[in-house]
Amino acid sequence: MDTTLWLSLAAIIALLAMSFFFSGSETALTAASRVRMHQLARSGNPRATLVEKLTSEKERLIGAILLGNNVVNILASTLAASVLIQIFGEAGIAYATLAMTAAVVIFSEVLPKTLALLRPDGFALVVAPVIRVIVFLFAPVTHAVQGLVNIILRAFGLDTTKASAISAHEELRGTVDYFHSEGEVVKHDRDMLDGILDLRELEVSDVMVHRTRMLALDADMPADELIGAILDSPFTRVPLYREKQDNIVGIVHAKDLLRAIQKAEGDVSKVNVQRIAFKPWFVPDTTSVQAQLNAFLKRKLHFALVVDEYGEVQGLVTLEDILEEIVGDIADEHDTVIEGLTKQADGSYIMDGSLPIRDLNRALDWNLPDEEATTLAGLVIHEAKLIPEPGQQFTFHNLRFKVLKKTHNRITQLRVTPIDQNVAAK
Known part of the structure; x- marks a missing residue:
């Protein structure tokens, strides 16, 4: 060359x-x-x-x-x-x-x-x-x-x-889900991060305790019965109503009640429960969970009543309810055990109809939609387009739902079977 x-x-x-x-x-x-x-x-x-x-x-x-x-x-x-x-x-x-x-x-x-x-x-x-x-x-x-x-x-x-761009929240959520699927992020950490990202998208109606499960006491009860009921409850704050449960007139804090009993030297007849109750705080059911968390921190209160557009009480929301969206269920020595989810030997689950969909998704790693309904019973009614009778079965979202019990128009218990397990059993 x-x-x-x-x-x-x-x-x-x-x-x-x-x-x-x-x-x-x-x-x-x-x-x-x-x-x-x-x-x-x-x-x-x-x-x-x-x-x-x-x-x-x-x-x-x-x-x-x-x-x-x-x-x-x-x-x-x-x-x-x-x-x-x-x-x-x-x-x-x-x-x-x-x-x-x-x-x-x-x-x-x-x-x-x-x-x-x-x-x-x-x-x-x-x-x-x-x-x-x-x-x-x-x-x-x-x-x-x-x-x-x-x-x-x-x-x-x-x-x-006009090129579409993924939001930072969606990118972060996708990254977390990807690393979880790769085994680099454990499920609990993924759920916590997802919970933080969800705060802006959720409304208080999604995380509140519905009025059907809300403890409220009649303010006109005899003082000894009222005080006994408050102290026997597992809750720190208890709403008081007059005439009807929608008419909430005050919230009693157990610590304030104990102080009043101490000042009365244990004589409950001298304690005026309504006088120590503080004014209820009402918030719209469309308030975002993020905004409600900020409001709790700003007002230094942990309890609010949720009302709809007509001013009717729909339930209550606490700081703990919001924190549970991030860290999962919080239980202490005074919490009552709620039997709402029982796994069966065949792989199916016996569930209360009032179980929140978000809690099920978190506990069982499911992906049930919660846009149209917040509870399992509500999801079944929404998908079925009717109020089913006991014994009826429906299949959607890769799950088979069988209604076991119903009280009036409320589904109280269901059997839920993942279809994959059902096929495997055959």
């Missing part, structure tokens, strides 16, 4: 190396963790700050890298064809095509992209300064190319300015 051929061969190798650099940089900069780069940038890492700036304008970044990559690949292929034609004649074109295809695929695409995926953050930090210069130099060309692309897309009725 003469000097010209050796120089051409060296140039081809150099161009393939540049292609290696461009391909690896593209993969690393697009796969690098934005969260990690943000943390490093906040700690004063200048290269991480540079990565953030580059990835914030992805069109310019990808355009410059692709432009550079295509230029060096085409130039390398042209030189290879020229060298091999000199050696093999016209057959050199075929040899050049085969050789450069293999070289580009292996050394300029698969190998650099694989290496970049193994260490995307570190790779991105290393190449960022060089890529920044390339993006700056190619900016006029990439801008013109992007403008031409936009014109072509508009001709087909596509507008790049």
